[in-house]
Amino acid sequence: MTSVEVKHMKEKLWLVMIVIVFVLAGCTNTPQSDAESKKMTLHSPSSMEKSQIHYATISTATLSAIGDVLIHDTVYNDAKTDQGYNFTPIFQGVKSHLEQADITVANSESIIGGTEIGVSSYPTFNSPTEVGDAMKKVGVDVVSMANNHTLDQGIIGIQNAIEHWDRLGVAYAGAALSEDEAKNICTVTKHDITFSFLSFTYGTNGIPTPTGQDFLVNRIDRDKITSDISRAKKISDVVVLSLHFGNEYERMPSAEQRELAHFAAEQGADIILGHHPHVLQPPEWVQTSDNRQAFVAYSLGNFLSGQENLYRRIGGIMNIKVEKQTTALGSSISIAKPSFVPTYVTSERAGNYAIKPLKEINDTYYQHIKQHMRTWIPDLSFAY
Template structure:
């Protein structure tokens, strides 16, 4: 049997970073994050996560800039030890530490023998497709992103260097470029990361006192050039190549409205677009919460698997849509002569649990259930019922807590 497991966003928020640091050793230990799920990955040929951070080295500090990522190399090492052997890297954080940080992240993944796609060190069209070999089944993997954090970083790619990131559209226009770029850079330097966090929290508390909601789920809409641009044309070319060289084609797209449990207009467009042009499946990430899985005419769209290990105490979290839960999506393949079958698709539900020191432990819900008291078990069951219905569109009437659910 051939099996690929997809998991959600692998992140490193400030609470987890601080909790993982061992002052005596002067190093980080992230393995507790992955320790409870590694046994579930043992029978998967590939476990594919979205690496939503960068490892740009400690020279400029880790996570010291507001809403910009940089994680210790130990995160990759712990991830590998936990059984994750493949990642997608095209996401809004891939340029958080510039092109240099992007390249170093790729180097660290290579050092740790992690397969990857989505960001690249050089312009080589053949590298835009990653081929996974499962005995006699060849699966093509393409990773892309709606944009990067250009409005925060000031890193705007052009026609000469945009090969570094598999984009779906031009980077956000909300950028102080040209004559005004210096003003933004000056403002970012003037207001340090610590003070931007303080200002952010102050505004949030002020609005809450006024009865206003500070953070709201975001909606992804289709705007000008979203449906026809050079990046989509490149994607169509890649899909044709992948179709010719693989038995099954999967696109992993970083799309969607953050903390919105309902797929938006742009997510639906991308899902339809890639299936129309040759993909068999789309795996989505970025919303930080689980969204539905759709299956029509043998094609599959999993709009969002949620965040694998985001910190519940991070100050950007919206809790209403249960962001502490994520999904592992399992696809079982077989090949009959020249025809590839999906024998079955299943999913597991994970919960990221934060302890008093802010360390994250990701649990399969059946393992977590065994460790809880009666009252906590009841709450877990209620949460799982909501998550299950969001994924499948159907209520679960019995055997609420399972290791693996059949879709």
């Protein structure tokens, strides 16, 4: 081997050794300080991530409620046409107010059993199904069916009414045609907020429920109210409870009304809608032991009827805003901004019936009703 070849071999060996040293150095864990180690193993949330922890989505929905739709003979005779009945013109004056809400609920007091079983008036009512058609056209989405006239026409009246509400796509609560149907909770969802609707009545004017068919109409029973509210809360965000209770024509709720409403609120009812007195009774907020605020409208009066007394002609539209706030920790519901539109049923010689905003009829009556409805909620607003 020449001296030149030896020199080249030594250079190659030297290069190999250098490569080995670098490879070994790369495979060796270099000691780090505690601080450096923590930087590598702990994750500090970014400002964006911190905001996401507190981020909330907010959904809102509005509910409107009206009182008794009780069709006396003077009303359905006024609505009679050559083709049947047309009640839509009667509601036309308040249509724009009813359509504004996401959900509108009404008390369908006289059963809409239809002409096939004969229309009738007080004391055992039966109304044309066209009443339901008109209510649907002006924006009613849900009806309460549990009241003292539910059994006026027996099972056939309830069956005809339910079948017609189903055809119209109007939800209902308080009456059913079977045990299985009665177990279903009526719900309506708007803007990611689910409302459940329950309905109960104090009685049925002495008409007994047929034996073994208690499902036909819900009677006020505290155990059942508690149970149904509990079931409703599991499948909805807001529980709306209709109660047919109180004393007729009394403009202030009785002690029994207030006690039952407070009881229902404690069980979880969020909005309580009262019917039966046929006159307006002032609403109030109820503070519950679990720190909720429930809204109670003790009586929404007559929305449409043939009754002639001044206060029995006055009803209204109660509007309530519901807000749902959802975070990573869950969701919460708040009920706020109740507002009211007083209404008045006009007629001429038991004809030409029309529902109109009270403000357009008589300002003195309007101011009086404002004061009355603000008895317990001084800041109750009036939408019109």
